[in-house]
Amino acid sequence: MSGSYFKDKEPRELKGRVYAAVLLAGVFFFLLASRLWYLQVFQHSHFHELSLNNATRFIKAPAPRGLIYDRLGVKVAENRPGFDLYIVPEDVKDWDRTRRMLTGLVEITAEDIDDKLEKSRRRPPFQAVMLKQDLTWEETAKIESFRFEMPGVLLDVAPKRSYVFSEAVSHVLGYLGEISERELKEKEAAGEKYSPGDIVGKYGLEKYFEKELRGVEGGKEVEVDAMGRQIRVVNWMPPYPGNDLRLSIDIKTQVAAWAAMRDKVGAVVAMEPRTGRILAMVSSPSFDSNALSSRMTQAEWRAVIDNPFNVLNNRAIQGQYPPASTYKPIHAAAALEEGIIAPWTKIFSGPSFWFAGRAYRDWKEEGHGHINVHKAIVQSSDTFFYQVGLMLGVDRLAEYSRKFGFGSKTGVPLQGEKSGLVPSSEWKKKAYKTRWYEGETISVSVGQGYMLATPLQLLNAYAAIANGGTLWKPILVDEITTPEGKVLHDQEPEKNGELGVSAKTMEHVRKGLAGVTHEDGGTARFLRTAGFKIAGKTGTAQVARLVKRTRDIESIPYKLRDHAWFAGFAPYDDPQIAVVVIVEHGGFGASAAAPVAGEVFKAYLGAPGELPAGLTAGSDAEDGTAASVAARTGVPR
Amino acid sequence: MTRIRDIDRVLIISTLLLVVLGVVMVYSTSYVVAMKRFGDEYFFVKKHLTYAVAGVVLMIAASRVPYVLYRKMAYPILIAAAVFLILIYIPGIGFSAGGARRWIRLGPVAFQPSEPAKLAVIFFLAYSLAAKRDLIKTFSPGFLPNVLIPGVIIGLIMFETDLGTSLALASIVFLMIFAAGVRLRYILGSLALLGLGLWFVVHNFRYMMDRILIFVDPWKDPEGKGFQMIQSFLAFGSGGIYGVGLGEGRQKLFFLPEAHTDFILSVIGEELGLIGVAGVVAFFVVILACGMKVAMKAKDLHGQYLALGLTFMVVFQAAMNMGVVMGLLPPKGLPLPFISYGGTSLMVNLVAIGILLNIYIRENEA
Structure with a gap:
């Protein structure tokens, strides 16, 4: 060492x-x-x-809503990016100039601006105030190019709903809107997390399946200083899109039904009788889901609300009408089943039936002569059913009506469904505190009087006739899947009940319905040429007791014209689709409603072809959705 | 006798108290972030505790190894340190975290080679200064190699943009050669040269310039680069004398970045107040005093220099870290010895204490 x-x-x-x-x-x-x-x-x-x-503030990033597809996978509701106009009041240098420029560049009034600012007076400093949602492309470009001359003005992008077929499916899909205070309270009570300004489904499936479609909101946690200025982003949580829906709706059939109803007021519903899947549901007049979901101005909104035809009413489930002659097959089934008549029992059915000193007329001035129940359905004899109805009595009629689903909601997954009305002596006592009169039975026996049904109820009854006796709970959503495609829910057909009517009786009723379209004297014989065998029944619901019956409906004031019905199914031997059409104040069922039904049958069962003319789909579907519908050749039905 | 025995006890107790405080504070500062990022509030503290236990074992081991070993192995250790520093740039072995390329991974172990490199430089200097004792006043064998060889290591560390560690190491080198009696004019001359070089570097690397500007006035850019500094002040300031209470601090909740590493003292200031921070400072002063005692009493010159270097290493880094978080020095990434989260630094510092203990044991054998 x-x-x-x-x-x-x-x-x-x-x-x-x-x-x-x-x-x-x-x-x-x-x-x-x-x-x-x-x-x-x-x-x-x-x-x-x-x-x-030191504080963090959360800036929300709304989740893209779940997409909605038709039964074959055609997109009917999707999301597109839209630009919203914001202003940060603290950053505005010259208010007069900014206001002037904004009103010049964007369709917005100075009052609108002041109104929005006033409403958000209590916001935290430096938080942007939304001035206008979903600018047009032109407005976006203008704002973008002048943005630097208007300090404080911002654009932000957010997903916007786009309904590919717009008005054609609007009552089914519904529309979106900012959550109201009442809704907010309801959601809170239900334990769901929402906050003011959130967009929610307001109508239709968008509302009914809000929970599935909504997704999970994301956002960024931003840190702000004592002044409220953003310092930095602390945390970014990406939003998670909502679940997708695959509907039972067949978009081609839906669009055909909508096109056929275009100038009419009323509803069309179609169902697969084997399963209860709703193939089409149209209520006319319709509304523009796209406009209602975004760019709606106050004036446009008023126009929708004040529309005399009540466009926000889904007539298919909310319209309640006397079923009129379309009720006769149900009546016939009750009478046969109860043994009041046999299939061969002939009853004299003249031009009118006298009861208690009053004449109850038949629609046919010359009457039908001696006929059995088959002929009575085919020719829609009134006097035949007046007499049978009296023998049966109102309460037995009511019992069968209820078996066929009348008088109670079908359970379709939409809000506001009406239950219709099945009159009975007990009901009369409760509602009017008087006894039932026999004369009233005569009205009810041909589906008039107190009797009320929604088009969907009638459809459900006809689907049951078509399938031999099963009453389904209508299905609108077939499948719910996650954005990754994992199936969360696969809707199995669900029974509302069995009719409990013998197969023989049902067979007689069905034969009668086939006769309507195929036999001499049938009220809808022109439908026999369709290329597949349609069975069905027309109906004409009286709105007012007419002074004089006439085929010249133009001579009658619109409001007093009869409602026109058609209810039927096809093909007769193997029913694939049941359809109900009502045209309000359309006059005779045969001339106003049956042709619409014919279009619907053709669209679903006929050769695949072009979409009905007049379908502009309301938006430019980027993947050629309309074309893909038309191109669906050889789809097995 | 008793007085001397006191030194090792005091040294061990002070060190262990700081390590325990470190474990507690790493948990307190990291559980929210750990919960948010990894879903496990113990994510950081579990790792830290493992390193602490391993470090104490290493410390005990180092106190048993005769320190003569570091004289004999000075060159091999130095070369190994240099190799590791170069390995950082080999893809697959070296990797970066937090914007700087400072890590290498060997099998399951990942560590920062710049930390053990500090030990290597101290080993080399202690050996070299003692061996050249008689020629220490000369320029060439006395001054030049003792500056150039550590300079290579420091350069390598600086190249991986770890300015804090390289400056800390440079300070140790200068203090050691100063203590060993190198001529003052050489030291001052080289310091002037270094200052010039530093000035050049700072002007060429934007981030360093930014750091200095922020140091001068953090409120110039409170939302950006001055943010961390201001948040650190807020943490200290809101703590007051008694602190807001352990675990109660707000600053660590995303306001103060790296609260569990370099800026852990700020959170101690917030949660334990002036009393807590003063305690930490006091313990480092105790370690400094003990280290100096060991150095003065070591039985040979190599031991003396070694003790000096190791004590400086621990205490200087602590002082620089404290200076940074309190806004007395420009920001640079330096962990607080024994307390900050980070395995390599913790273990290297515990090994340093272990070696100090060994020098102390040897001196009492004589």
Whole structure:
């Protein structure tokens, strides 16, 4: 070991220099201590206050709503990016100039701007106020190019709903809107997390399946200083899209039904009788789901609300009409089943039936002569059913009506379904505190009088006739899947009940319905040429007791014209689709409603072809949705 | 006798108290972030605790290894350190975290080679200064190699943009050669050269310039670069004398970045107040005093220099870290010894204490 490592060789300046170094460190530690004193004691209250003002703020990023497809996978509701106009009032330099420029560039009034600002007066500082939702492309471009002359004005992109077929499916899909205070309270009570300004489904499936479609909101946690200015993004949580729906709706059939109803007021519903899947549901007049979901101005909204035809009414489930002659097959089934008549029982059915000193007329001025129940259905004899109805009595009629689903909601997954009305002596006592009169039975026996049904109820009854006796709970959503495609829910057909009517009786009723379209004297014989066998029944619901019956409906004031019905199914031997059409104030069922039904049958069962003319789909479907519908050749039905 | 025995006890107790405080504070500062990022509030503290236990074992081991070993192995250790520093740039072995390329991974172990490199430089200097004791006043064998060889290591560390560690190491080098008696004019001359070089570097690397500007006035850019500094002040300031209470601090909740690493003292200031921070400072002063005692009493010159270097290493880094978080020095990434989260730094510092203990044991054998 070399001696140089030993301590006695320690350099003479070592001690002094080490002490110098330690002294230096001591000075530094003293500085640290003073600094500590300054920060923690002297400046304590100042920094403490600043620290309390440190806060994070959450800026929401709405989740893209779930997509909606038709039964074959055609997209009917999707999301597109839309630009919203914002302003940060704290950053505005010149209010007059900004206001002038905004009203010039964007369709917005100075009052609108002031109104929005006033409403958000209590917002935290530096939080942007939304001035206008979903700018048009032109407005976006204009704002973008002048943005630097208007400090404080911002554009932000957010997903917007786009309904590919717009008005054609609007009553089924519904529309979106900002959550109302009442809805907010309801959601809160239901334990769902919503906050003011959130967009929710307001109508139709968008409302009914809000929970599935909504997704999970994301957002960024931004840190703000004591002034409320954003400092930085602390945390970014991406939103998670909502679940997708695959509907039972067949978009081609739906669009055909809508096109056929275009200038009419009323409803069309179609169902797969084997399963209860709704293939089409149209209510006319319709509304523009796209407009209602975004760019709606106050005036446009008023126009929708004040429309005399009540466009927001889904007539298919909310319209309640006397089923009129379409009720006769149900009546016939009740009479046959109860043994009041046999299939061969002939009853004289003249031009009118006298009861209690009053004449109850048949629609056919010359009457039908001696006919059996088959002929009575085919020719829609009124006087036949007046007499049978009297023998059966109102309460037995009511019992069968209820079996066929009348008088109670079908359970379709839409809000506001009406239950119709099945009159009975008990009901009369409760509602009117008087007894039932036989004369009233005569009205009910042909589906008039107190009797009321929604088109969907009637459809359900006809689907049951078509399938041999099963009453389904209508299905609108076939499948719910996650955005990744995992199936969450696969809707199995669900029974509302069995009719409990013998197969023989059902067969007689079905034969009668086939006769309507195929036999001499049938009220809808023109439908026999369709290329597949349609069975069905027309109906004409009286709105007012007419002074004079006439085929010239133009001569009758619109409001007094009869409602026109058609209810039927096809093909007769293997029913694939049941359809109900009502045209309000359309006149005769045969001439106003049956042709619409014909279009619907053709669209679903006929050769695949072009979409009905007049379908502009309301938006430019980017994947050629309309074309893909038309191109669906050889789809097995 | 008793007085001397006191030194090792005091050294061990101070060190262990700081390590325990570190574990507690790493948990307190990281559980929210750990919960948010990993879904496990113990994510950081579990790792830290493992390193702490391993570090204490290493410390005990180091106190048993005769320190002569570091004299004999000075060159191999130095070369190994240099190799590791270069390995950082080999893809697959080196990797980066937090914007700087400072890590290498060997099998399951990942570590920062710049930390053990500090030990290597101290080992080399202690050996070299003692061996050249008689020629220490000369320029060439006395001054130049003792500056150039550590300079290579420091350069490598600086190249991986770890300015804090390289400056800390440079300070240790200068203090060691200063204590060993190198001529003052060489030291001052090289310091001037270094200052010039530093000035050049700072002007060429935007981020360093930014750091200095922020140091001068953090409120110039409170939302950006001055943010961390201001949040650190807020943490200290809101703590006051007694602190807001352990675990009660607000600043660590996303306001103060790296609360569990470099800026852990700010959270101690917030949660434990002036009393807590003063305690930490006091313990480092105790370690400094003990280290100096060991150095003065070591039985040979190599031991003396070694003790000096190791004590400086621990205490200087602590002082610099404290200076940064309190706004007395420009920001640079330096962990607080024994307390900050980070395995390599913790273990290297515990090994340093272990070696100090060994020098102390040897001196009492004589």
